Amino acid sequence: MTATAPVTAPPAPSSLWRHRDFMTLWTGQTLSETGSAVSTLAIPLIAVSVLNASTFSVSMLQAAGMAAYLVVALPAGVIVDRMRKRRLMVACNLIRAAAMGTIPLAFLAGELTMTQMWLVAALCGICSVFFEVAYQCYLPAVVRSDQLLDANGKLSTTYSVAQVAGIGLGGGLVAAFGAARTVLIDASSFVVSALSLLLIRRSEPEPTVPQGPRPRLRDDISAGLAFAFRHPVLRKIVAASATLNVFSQVIYALSVIYLVRVLRLTPAEVAVQLALGTAGGIAGGLASGRLARRIGTARIIWVSLLGLGWTMLLVPLAEPGWSVAFYTFGMTGFAALCAIYNAAQISYRQQMCPPELLGRLTAGVRWIVWGALPVGAVLGGVLGTWLGVRETLVVAAVGVWASGLWVYFSPLRHMRDFSPPRLEPITQS
CATH class of the missing domain: 1.20.1250.20 (MFS general substrate transporter like domains)
Structure with missing residues (x-):
């Protein structure tokens, strides 16, 4: 044959x-x-x-x-x-x-x-x-x-x-x-x-079947988390993402209160502000590839956080009237930051992790960083009541910017680009 x-x-x-x-x-x-x-x-x-x-x-x-x-x-x-x-x-x-x-x-x-x-x-x-x-x-x-x-x-x-x-x-x-x-x-x-x-034509590789007895579910779960925590860069990315989520959720939890009670906007004006903020995410996502090629696919991870995170300090500077624009610019910069940072760190994770472990690593990372969201919401309510809305926004803005320090003080600081991954052939279905 x-x-x-x-x-x-x-x-x-x-x-x-x-x-x-x-x-x-x-x-x-x-x-x-x-x-x-x-x-x-x-x-x-x-x-x-x-x-x-x-x-x-x-x-x-x-x-x-x-x-x-x-x-x-x-x-x-x-x-x-x-x-x-x-x-x-x-x-x-x-x-x-x-x-x-x-x-x-x-x-x-x-x-x-x-x-x-x-x-x-x-x-x-x-x-x-x-x-x-x-x-x-x-x-x-x-x-x-x-x-x-x-x-x-x-x-x-x-x-x-x-x-x-x-x-x-x-x-x-x-x-x-x-x-x-x-x-x-x-x-x-x-x-x-x-x-x-x-309708997608390309087929994906067959799932890797481990040799011998199948590991226990607990061992399989811990394998993804262990890979993240032992990796010198990934563990810093997880810490940065969790910190970013905590302090950004503080801001989101207080945004409507800040816009209505402090800046005295109408519901229609609040809707406009929220829509304008998302425009930064659209621009950042579309530009992330070009920016990474110019700045470096590894370097862009910490540059996006530290280079754009400061814009959140504009948010608590807003006042009723024309200076509401400080809120708009701050939230637009933050949305761009999130789009660029997420594209870069997800791409790093996809390239550095063995394919047979990527699902467990992704799930473990999401479990940690999404688990930070309710912590941020509660923290926003507590600090907003204790310190005041504007003062809490200052604390949160500093926290958003400081999240970039996790990845700055990591091996990423000395890297421009990711190491070239081993390419696998993709078969036609």
Whole structure:
């Protein structure tokens, strides 16, 4: 029998704008994030205006979704490493679509309850954890290693664009069709995202199966965390990300109070300020690839934090009147910082971690840095009550800037670029 040579994929285009598979992936995820932003507005409105839910019941909707990041993130990494990522992502999208679709159906049947809303939020939260871990592990199978930073930069714009477009779109749809029917947009977006994944031509490598008896779940989970904490750079990146999340959440927790009670803005003006702030994330995400090539793919990690983090000190300088612009410039700079930093540090993690461990590492890192968010929210409330809103914003702004010191005082300070990773051939499906 004559052996046939394996079929390899044609070289990936040098520009991601001409990379069919990446553009398909990016488009599907952008539409999905936009649909989720629509539901961010519609779901609480259903609870308040349709079900007359209490303040506690409405807050539990957010808690039900976020709890998944603390409860299932670590085992999710183990499962992602053992499975085909694209198959798992498609399944998560279809489950989320079905779950969200039950809300308008129950509403039309007159059977919608807060219990159902909580269950849907929890189920969608669990699927989101699995999807996001798999998503970061799947990207290296779609683009070349030297394209990862540019790809992550473009993907980081997705959230910012979705927040601007999705919330605005959601407001119009809720006014036209009602909040419950508007949730169908989110359900449909998950189906579109699943279809986009199925249209990607490149196949991913087979999951690595360990030789001998399969390790215990606890040992598999600890392997990802151990890799992060033993790595001289990754442990500093995790510390910087957690610190950034704590102090940024302090600012977010007090932003609306600051804008309304201190700067005396109207609700419409508050919405404009929040939308303008996300513009920095769009610009930063799109520019991250070019900036990294000019400054250095490793150096940009600490340069983004220390070079843009100071802009947050402008936020507490704002006063009623024209100097509200200080808040706008500060939050715009912060959004750009987050987009550039996240694209760079995620790309570093994807290149430095062995592929068979990437899911567990990603899940472990997300468990730590997302776990910092509720700490920041509580800290914002405590300090805001004790010190005052403006004074707390000063403390938080210094904390955001100082988070960059973790990575500055690390081996990254002496590196310009990542070490070239070992490239694996990508087979054509």
